[in-house]
Amino acid sequence: MAAKSHEEEHHNKAFGWAARDQSGVLSPFQFSRRVTGEKDVAFKVLFCGVCHSDLHMAKNEWGISTYPLVPGHEIVGQVTEVGSRVEKFKVGDKVGVGGLAGSCHSCDSCSNNLENYCPEMILTYSAKYHDGTTTYGGYSDIMVADEHFIVLIPENLPLDAAAPLLCAGITVYSPLRSYGLDKPGMHVGVVGLGGLGHVAVKFAKAMGVRVTVISTSPSKKQEALDHLGADSFLVSRDQDGMQAAVGTMDGIIDTVSATHPISPLIGLLKTRGKLVLVGAPAEPLELPVFPLLMGGKIVGGSGGGGMKETQEMIDFAARNNITADIEVISMDYVNTAMERLLKGDVRYRFVIDIGDTLKI
Secondary structure, three states: OOOOOOOOOOOEEEEEEEEOOOOOOEEEEEEEEOOOOOOEEEEEEEEEEEOHHHHHHHOOOOOOOOOOEOOOOOEEEEEEEEOOOOOOOOOOOEEEEOOEEEOOOOOHHHHOOOHHHOOOOEEOOOOEOOOOOEOOOOOEOEEEEEHHHOEEOOOOOOHHHHHHHHOHHHHHHHHHHHOOOOOOOOEEEEEOOOHHHHHHHHHHHHOOOEEEEEEOOHHHHHHHHHHOOOOEEEEOOOHHHHHHOOOOEEEEEEOOOOOOOOHHHHHHEEEEEEEEEOOOOOOOOOOOOHHHHHHOOEEEEOOOOOHHHHHHHHHHHHHOOOOOOEEEEOHHHHHHHHHHHHOOOOOOEEEEEHHHHOOO
């Protein structure tokens, strides 16, 4: 029997923008979504953030992409239908979906609300769902997801500026909490002031932490201090400044996804300090062991967050009025936005206005 087309795979017609090959160029794409199952929530997509991983995936830079590929895992919208056994959501609710569409629900990670580390986790796009069909992301008009992988967006959070929290937000909130870098009065460094870094500063400050931004760009100093509320700013190439800060930080959240030296960062840590990597450089980093031994220091990683923690993060953001700094774009601008993202030309996150600009 011939394989079903993308439009016939499921019952509900859907429309979005997809990459067809490694050029990463996105264009209109008609496909289908599954019928709302008994534990599923269907919603109209209103906004979707543009994450750096969307660019990597569209171009298959990590070697795991399947085409056609509809990116987007910072998805917010309004519920249009709920399955018969859905307990947490109702029609009309404002909701969001991040990077996860499924997991096994039975491994140690899932049992501990760490679905993001499940060996069988299913990504929101370019993955195979439980029924064997391909998952498609939020650059599209409608979404259907298991209620377990949906978060409720509190009323006081603007949907457009809340969208990036579903990836960028949880990516930095989780390590601050899980590595214990959330205690008032602690001193935490944030390396890189991009999509991840700028929300890391906001979350850390709301937790009562003293924050130093560490950047290669002296031009970002005023932005870091005056706009984002950081307490101090270090230029990583300024040897005198870096030397003066040696041994002063309880922890560092490193958001940089380019290859960079981490030895100077380890030097900034106090005894028993923690350097947590959340960026994903393509090439291995050089790890000097001696400084770790001499200071009892830790280098760790963190990838996203589980669903319980993601809801916690969104609720924390709502209580503290934390949103991403965004540039709202139309759907047909997305390829230009990707080019700008590649050059770092965005402050700090593109968000696509799906509801008003996605046209068949």
